[in-house]
Amino acid sequence: MTMSSASPENVYLDNNATTRCDPDVVAAMLPFFTEQFGNASSMHAFGAEVGNAIGTARRALADLLGAEFDHEIVYTGGGTEADSTAILSALETQTGRNEIVTSAVEHPAVLTLVAHLEKTGRAKVHVIPVDAKGRLDMDAYRKALSERTAIVSIMWANNETGTIFPVEKLAEMAHGVGALFHTDAVQAVGKIPMDLKSTQIDMLSLSGHKLHGPKGIGALYVRKGVRLRPLIRGGHQERGRRAGTENAPAIIGLGKAAALAAAHMAEEQTRVKALRDRLEKGLLQRISHSFVTGDVDNRLPNTCNIAFEYIEGEAILLLMNREGIAASSGSACTSGSLEPSHVLRAMNVPYTAAHGAIRFSFSRENGDADVDRVIEAMPPIIERLRDMSPFWREREVRTAAFNPTYA
Numbered sequence: 001m002t003m004s005s006a007s008p009e010n011v012y013l014d015n016n017a018t019t020r021c022d023p024d025v026v027a028a029m030l031p032f033f034t035e036q037f038g039n040a041s042s043m044h045a046f047g048a049e050v051g052n053a054i055g056t057a058r059r060a061l062a063d064l065l066g067a068e069f070d071h072e073i074v075y076t077g078g079g080t081e082a083d084s085t086a087i088l089s090a091l092e093t094q095t096g097r098n099e100i101v102t103s104a105v106e107h108p109a110v111l112t113l114v115a116h117l118e119k120t121g122r123a124k125v126h127v128i129p130v131d132a133k134g135r136l137d138m139d140a141y142r143k144a145l146s147e148r149t150a151i152v153s154i155m156w157a158n159n160e161t162g163t164i165f166p167v168e169k170l171a172e173m174a175h176g177v178g179a180l181f182h183t184d185a186v187q188a189v190g191k192i193p194m195d196l197k198s199t200q201i202d203m204l205s206l207s208g209h210k211l212h213g214p215k216g217i218g219a220l221y222v223r224k225g226v227r228l229r230p231l232i233r234g235g236h237q238e239r240g241r242r243a244g245t246e247n248a249p250a251i252i253g254l255g256k257a258a259a260l261a262a263a264h265m266a267e268e269q270t271r272v273k274a275l276r277d278r279l280e281k282g283l284l285q286r287i288s289h290s291f292v293t294g295d296v297d298n299r300l301p302n303t304c305n306i307a308f309e310y311i312e313g314e315a316i317l318l319l320m321n322r323e324g325i326a327a328s329s330g331s332a333c334t335s336g337s338l339e340p341s342h343v344l345r346a347m348n349v350p351y352t353a354a355h356g357a358i359r360f361s362f363s364r365e366n367g368d369a370d371v372d373r374v375i376e377a378m379p380p381i382i383e384r385l386r387d388m389s390p391f392w393r394e395r396e397v398r399t400a401a402f403n404p405t406y407a
């Protein structure tokens, strides 16, 4: 499907897929393409200026995370690279341990990697299930941990439902058996407050483009004292932990994005959350046989995932796009295939509902007019698709086994 580009009349509610780079971020980056183009490692003024700016950016990011030391931040080429670095490093540094514990609802950046490690015989993987609300099965988690566990990798917040995981507790439990604890916090950073120095989290992944920063830049937080084997070897950049000339403009953009996220954090919890809640309530009241997936009481303030039963998410998105409204079915990575999202399947959401799940994800750039537009546009779209759906006509028979909480 072809999407028209952003215009004032369009409504963008797909911020968990990517965010608009903040104009202040772009402004902060620009000088580092032209005037301040030096290589941060060079022994002259051109390099030193850039090196200093990178230092300031690193501090801003460390502050957003509540990290104790600036050098706990290692820049990467994005969230995916940070996840790979953490997991592959642990398999090398944790001698005598070859097991990985993760959850069934991780991002493909983790799940595809661990499946490959298992298939090639490099690791044994325990995939911990979740319940109908997407919450981790704590008993299964406890049982999977052992003196063979090299690393636990469990996300801070789920990208499709927004469900938040008790990562501080999970990290303590991992340390109880001597395992490292990594969290993919790509969706959580900038949306909920963090204070890493007061937790036992060893490593954390984040990505610039999910918090109004540039694409292709991310970072891995590595707690001081935790050994790291680099994924990419070469020069001595990032204290030998990630080789390759620093992407100075992107690093500086990410620093600016971090500072802006910290300044807007309270707004995320109040105004943005209120927009999300009003949309959710408005849709559930107007559209029958629809329900919210995920842990409603414990999720990101910007995310809601609504299952519209008996219709196809792809068809819904197509009609929404005609109205200039952008959202997502499950995750961008799963759309295009006929299988519903692995996250909703892990939660045992019936196929008839999982197929019609739409994720609406807000940012500080959304306003009341966006919510009004979507509340008005959705009911006729859903009605039109249900009129054409054979599953809708047979619906009574199919819901018997599942009891979602309707509005």
Ligand SMILES: *Cc1c(COP(=O)(O)O)cnc(C)c1O
Residues within 6 Å of the ligand: 016, 017, 077, 078, 079, 080, 081, 107, 109, 155, 158, 159, 184, 185, 186, 187, 206, 207, 208, 209, 210, 216, 217, 218
């Ligand atoms: C987007 C995302 C990633 C991947 O980050 P990139 O910077 O796009 O590589 C990883 N994990 C989660 C939870 C994400 O939402």
